[in-house]
Amino acid sequence: MSIFATGMSATKIEDMRLPLLFLSLCAFPALGEGIAEQLKWNFQARTRGETRNNTYDFDSSRNAVTDDTYLLARARLGVEWQPDELVKIAVQGQDVREAFSKRANVPLQNGAEGDDSFDLRLASIELGDPTHFSFKAGRQVLSYGDERLVGPLEWQNFSRTFDAVKLHYQTPTWWLDAFTSSVVRIRRSQFNQSDWLNDAATRNQFFSGLYFSSQFLPFQTTDLYAFHLHEENPTGISNFVTFGTRHKGDPTKLRGWDYTVELVGQTGQLNGQPLSAYAYHLEGGYNWLKSAWKPRLALEYSAGSGDSDPNDGRVHTFQNLFPTNHPPYGFMDTFSWQNMQNVVLRLAAQPHSKVKTTLDFHSFWLTTTGDAWYRANGTTRVRAINPNASSHAGCELDFTINTKLTPHLDMLIGYSHFFAGAYLAATGPSDDADFAYWMMTLNY
Numbered sequence: 336m337s338i339f340a341t342g343m344s345a346t347k348i349e350d351m352r353l354p355l356l357f358l359s360l361c362a363f364p365a366l367g368e369g370i371a372e373q374l375k376w377n378f379q380a381r382t383r384g385e386t387r388n389n390t391y392d393f394d395s396s397r398n399a400v401t402d403d404t405y406l407l408a409r410a411r412l413g414v415e416w417q418p419d420e421l422v423k424i425a426v427q428g429q430d431v432r433e434a435f436s437k438r439a440n441v442p443l444q445n446g447a448e449g450d451d452s453f454d455l456r457l458a459s460i461e462l463g464d465p466t467h468f469s470f471k472a473g474r475q476v477l478s479y480g481d482e483r484l485v486g487p488l489e490w491q492n493f494s495r496t497f498d499a500v501k502l503h504y505q506t507p508t509w510w511l512d513a514f515t516s517s518v519v520r521i522r523r524s525q526f527n528q529s530d531w532l533n534d535a536a537t538r539n540q541f542f543s544g545l546y547f548s549s550q551f552l553p554f555q556t557t558d559l560y561a562f563h564l565h566e567e568n569p570t571g572i573s574n575f576v577t578f579g580t581r582h583k584g585d586p587t588k589l590r591g592w593d594y595t596v597e598l599v600g601q602t603g604q605l606n607g608q609p610l611s612a613y614a615y616h617l618e619g620g621y622n623w624l625k626s627a628w629k630p631r632l633a634l635e636y637s638a639g640s641g642d643s644d645p646n647d648g649r650v651h652t653f654q655n656l657f658p659t660n661h662p663p664y665g666f667m668d669t670f671s672w673q674n675m676q677n678v679v680l681r682l683a684a685q686p687h688s689k690v691k692t693t694l695d696f697h698s699f700w701l702t703t704t705g706d707a708w709y710r711a712n713g714t715t716r717v718r719a720i721n722p723n724a725s726s727h728a729g730c731e732l733d734f735t736i737n738t739k740l741t742p743h744l745d746m747l748i749g750y751s752h753f754f755a756g757a758y759l760a761a762t763g764p765s766d767d768a769d770f771a772y773w774m775m776t777l778n779y
Contacts, residue, residue: 373418376779377427379411383492383774390667391446393755394764400445405436407448407492413457421464427457431492442521443712448492454527456496465503472500477516477657479546480558480581483597483616483672486659493521495657497542498529509549516542518657539567542657554588557581562656568606575603575610577656586622593633594619605650612653614639614672620681630684637664641674641706645720652706660711665697665731666751667770668711675709676700689739699728701758708758718762729756747774 386404389395413427430453433440442449459473477497479485488495499516517529517540530540544562551557558581566573579599586593595618603610620633639653653673664670664677682694701708704724708717735749751770759765 370416370418373416375415375417377411377413377415378777378779379409380777381409381774383407383772385770385772387768387770389766389768390669390753390770392764393753393759393766393768395766396764400436400438403437406434408432408434409492411456421462423461425457425459425461426455428453429456429493430454433492441523442493449521449523451493451521451523451527456494465505467505469503470501471503474498474519475501477501477514479512479544479560480597481583481595481616481663482659483663484562484577484579484599484656484658485544486657488657488659488661490659490661495519498531508551509547511548512544512546514544518542539565541565554585556583556585558583564654564656571605571607573603573605575601575605575654577601577654586620586624591622591624592620593622593631599653601654605654608648608650610650610654612640612651612673614653628684628686630682633679633681635677635679635681637672637675637677637679638702639671639673639675641702643703643705643722645706655709655713658713660713662695662733664711665695665699665753666733666735666749667731667753667768669708669717669731669753670699670728671709671711671713673709673713674702674706676702691737693733693735693737695731695733697731697733699730699756701726701728704758718759721762724761725757727756728758730754743778745776745778747776748772 384404384406388402391401392399408431410430411427413425416424418424429451431448431451433448433450436447438445438447440450441447442451455474457474457476459471459475461469461471463469474496476487477485477499478487486495496519497516498519499514501512501514501516504511517531519527519529521527530538542562542564544560546558546560548556548558560579560581562577564573564575564577577599578601579597581597582595584592584594595616597616599614601610601612614637616635616637618633618635620631622631623629639655640651641653642651655671655673658672660671661668664672664675670677676699678698680696683692685691704726705720705722707720708728709715710717731751731753733749733751735747738746740746749772753768753770755765755767
């Protein structure tokens with residue numbers, strides 16, 4: 336009860352009244368005896384300690400606010416109610432905190448996770464049968480494929496949700512989603528809103544898409560998709576389409592072998608300028624399925640286009656949309672899927688039924704040094720552009736241990752080291768960086 340008392344302002348309660356009233360009205364006709372048995376409660380408490388050194392400036396000569404050790408905490412409380420087999424209502428609140436850090440606890444400033452007092456994370460109603468045909472409206476998670484373009488970014492303390500309406504149609508061999516949405520923006524000490532609900536917003540953002548996934552070939556999943564983003568910013572209007580395909584092999588049907596091929600293109604307008612860009616991901620691996628440790632060895636290559644001439648009035652930098660960029664391009668979150676090339680050697684093993692380990696080695700290049708090095712959020716730049724610099728940014732080594740301590744409690748331990756490359760040496764300080772973390776997650 337103390338979370339509500341200290342974290343919810345009068346303004347926030349007022350802002351939440353409409354969506355909660357909507358859910359109450361939808362639920363009212365089904366109220367009656369036995370409602371308690373129809374409710375399914377869920378709870379999550381997650382705590383993560385992090386220590387970072389040089390991960391933002393690659394400079395050991397200064398003690399930046401981002402070189403720090405701090406604690407991140409997240410609590411979620413939700414409930415699902417299914418009064419009828421064709422009606423499902425879900426509501427979830429979330430409270431996130433950052434403690435013991437030198438930087439201000441303001442989300443997304445200086446890389447901070449920050450504080451966001453108890454707020455509405457999910458609030459949706461789903462009508463129909465999700466195994467055949469359904470309609471879902473309200474605040475919800477959108478996740479597609481390997482989440483390289485659209486995902487919840489669960490590593491981030493407050494993660495990502497959308498205010499959306501979505502149609503889902505499914506058969507035994509394929510399914511199709513059609514949606515339109517607006518991403519929810521984190522507002523410290525205010526009710527988190529998307530542009531749909533915020534009359535004062537200038538972005539007028541709408542993110543829509545079609546996603547088709549099939550298993551017509553028994554040994555692989557084949558996806559086709561098209562996403563459209565409309566957004567109005569002070570720098571101009573963005574209105575572009577992202578279209579792609581993804582093919583993912585099933586190792587259980589390919590004698591241990593697996594593969595992923597994803598090809599993506601973009602065309603339209605970005606901030607008032609013509610956009611033409613591409614990205615792709617290639618991956619092949621082998622799984623020792625009969626071995627007790629179930630090891631997997633894989634080699635990957637990812638690339639996203641960059642803009643070699645930012646002054647020609649045209650944009651060629653791939654736009655990464657709303658991805659989960661952790662951990663495809665390194666756990667330090669130094670890269671997104673734009674103006675980058677990444678070669679990865681991955682080794683995973685399961686030495687115990689409740690213990691999983693991974694060891695990844697990345698090598699990064701900029702596609703063109705005429706464009707910036709973009710961090711995982713797709714906007715923050717690591718360094719000023721230097722067209723004459725070497726394109727090799729560096730290498731990253733990631734090691735993780737994931738343990739299931741009890742049926743409800745998980746522990747994750749990880750360490751990453753970044754070996755600074757020639758690009759950093761040509762653009763400023765070029766010291767190596769370190770990142771270590773320990774995370775406990777309780778789920779009910």
